Amino acid sequence: MSVAENIAQIKAGLPDHVQLVAVSKTKPAELLMEAYRHGQRAFGENKVQELVWKYEELPKDIEWHFIGHMQTNKVKYIVPFVRLIHGVDSFKLLKTIDKEAKKCKRIIPCLLQFHIAEEDSKFGFSMPEVTDMLHSAEFAQLTHVKISGVMGMATFTDDENQIRKEFACLKNYFDRLKTDFFPENADFKEISMGMSGDYLIAVAEGSTMVRIGSTIFGERNYLPST
Numbered sequence: 202m203s204v205a206e207n208i209a210q211i212k213a214g215l216p217d218h219v220q221l222v223a224v225s226k227t228k229p230a231e232l233l234m235e236a237y238r239h240g241q242r243a244f245g246e247n248k249v250q251e252l253v254w255k256y257e258e259l260p261k262d263i264e265w266h267f268i269g270h271m272q273t274n275k276v277k278y279i280v281p282f283v284r285l286i287h288g289v290d291s292f293k294l295l296k297t298i299d300k301e302a303k304k305c306k307r308i309i310p311c312l313l314q315f316h317i318a319e320e321d322s323k324f325g326f327s328m329p330e331v332t333d334m335l336h337s338a339e340f341a342q343l344t345h346v347k348i349s350g351v352m353g354m355a356t357f358t359d360d361e362n363q364i365r366k367e368f369a370c371l372k373n374y375f376d377r378l379k380t381d382f383f384p385e386n387a388d389f390k391e392i393s394m395g396m397s398g399d400y401l402i403a404v405a406e407g408s409t410m411v412r413i414g415s416t417i418f419g420e421r422n423y424l425p426s427t
């Protein structure tokens with residue numbers, strides 16, 4: 202099936218309130234353009250350099266989502282144009298985004314990434330780390346970031362019950378943070394969870410944003426291209 206058909210099929214199965222972020226990492230510009238011509242505007246990338254060249258090359262009404270692990274020294278390259286940073290996994294990173302965003306007079310929407318999987322390898326906050334941060338005086342001084350919700354990745358497993366449990370856990374974190382810290386804040390509304398293999402479970406557990414790559418663009422090939 203074509204990229205356009207894949208997007209149409211995924212969208213047909215998503216409720217209206219769930220946004221599709223097309224994860225285009227490693228894929229060439231012409232494939233993104235195929236999705237773009239089909240009306241897709243939100244794209245997700247996980248490498249700063251790749252995001253920057255795609256931003257420069259592709260139409261300016263694309264919404265670029267950064268979904269990867271972000272190094273603080275690279276924040277400055279994407280802050281001028283990025284729409285949403287999904288993987289904010291440390292206070293240090295959030296402070297760096299705030300500092301760089303101030304320089305270019307933008308307010309950057311950010312999602313707090315939680316560690317919900319069993320695997321050690323996945324990045325993310327724990328709930329106590331986040332509550333400590335949100336209670337801190339230092340957090341109150343940040344002016345150029347906007348906490349827009351939470352993000353998480355489930356364990357890579359065939360065990361649907363485990364995946365479901367992990368997504369339910371992230372939804373529960375979202376609900377607790379909403380009640381305790383953001384009750385009057387309409388910006389705090391996103392739950393970014395669900396990828397190609399597990400997005401239907403994520404949607405059933407309350408996702409508002411799914412990040413789908415291989416089901417749209419095909420399997421990724423990580424071999425160097427030169």
Ligand SMILES: *Cc1c(COP(=O)(O)O)cnc(C)c1O
Pocket residue numbers: 224226247268269354395396397398412413414415416
């Ligand atoms: C690559 C990636 C995705 C998309 O994965 P697929 O399985 O190809 O849909 C989603 N989220 C993150 C954080 C990723 O790195």
